Amino acid sequence: MVNIISEIFNDGCRFITLNYEILKRSAMHIYWSSLPFVPQNTALFQRYKGTEMCNVELISGIERNWNPMIAVLIGHSSAVSSVTFSSDGLRVASASHDKTVQLWNGQTGSHIFTLEGHSSEVNSVTFSPDGSRIASASYDTTVQLWNGQTGSHIATLEGHSLRVNSVTFSPDGLKVASASSDKTVQLWNGQTGSHIATLEGHSSCVRSVTFSPDGSRIASASNDKTVQLWNSQTGSHIATLEGHSLFVSSVTFSPDGLRVASASDDKTVLLWNGQTGSHIATLKGHSSEVSSVTFSPDGLRVASASYDKTV
Secondary structure: OHHHHHHHHHHHHHHHHHHHHHHOOOOOHHHHHHHHHOOOOOHHHHHHOOOHHHHOOOOOOOOOOOOOOOOOOOOOOOOEEEEEEOOOOOEEEEEEOOOEEEEEEOOOOOEEEEEEOOOOOEEEEEEOOOOOEEEEEEOOOEEEEEEOOOOOEEEEEEOOOOOEEEEEEOOOOOEEEEEEOOOEEEEEEOOOOOEEEEEEOOOOOEEEEEEOOOOOEEEEEEOOOEEEEEEOOOOOEEEEEEOOOOOEEEEEEOOOOOEEEEEEOOOOEEEEEOOOOOEEEEEOOOOOOEEEEEEOOOOOOEEEEEOOOOO
């Protein structure tokens, strides 16, 4: 009984999301314009079939199960380069080459507001852990800081001399790190946008940057084939992680912060000690560049994505 109620509830949430525009105009259209189109294998359809919804009979195009796609978010006028959920899942932020960041309702897909301020393509966007702020990185060499609730502009973070490729908040939201083609990582105050430190050590474009789960360290990945490990409190250099033979495109910490995984154009993923930077293992299997890597929440698995069309 509990399972049936749960299924009907979940179906109902999906039903309202998909039919919101109809239902807000006329509740009676639940029966005439909406319920007949509910997929027939769902608990919601089974509960209400044979009632008023039988006033409409479908001849073709009958769906058996919910489409896995909930909504299409349309609003950008050029390529979308980055997308992220807020930590509570209630909002989605997307960055685009149309120079804007768009904020959307994370449940219905409806548009909330447009963040305008960049003068060139926006290629990375992220929420602070509490969702109160948004940071966006652009080809215009800046990071913009926004209020995540109202969309109002907080600060322009200027200091890079070439395009900014990646931006991230520290776990406590008090710092922002940005990675740039100017070979540096910049560290900023995550609330005011004031500059804290410049992390120099890479000899080529920095493509990815991330904080350790406890916020004490920063890892950056570069076209110079290395990952650099930094102290996030002082900005001092901890270690250079060398082992890749081509550009490093992505870097991430394990949930416990004890390991680092890096993905490279050399078709491999390398695992490192997250505190000392020593090499642990080389993961091979892809036949083309590896573009992204992530740990499972329990840290026991690693997933990697590649241009070879596999994960």
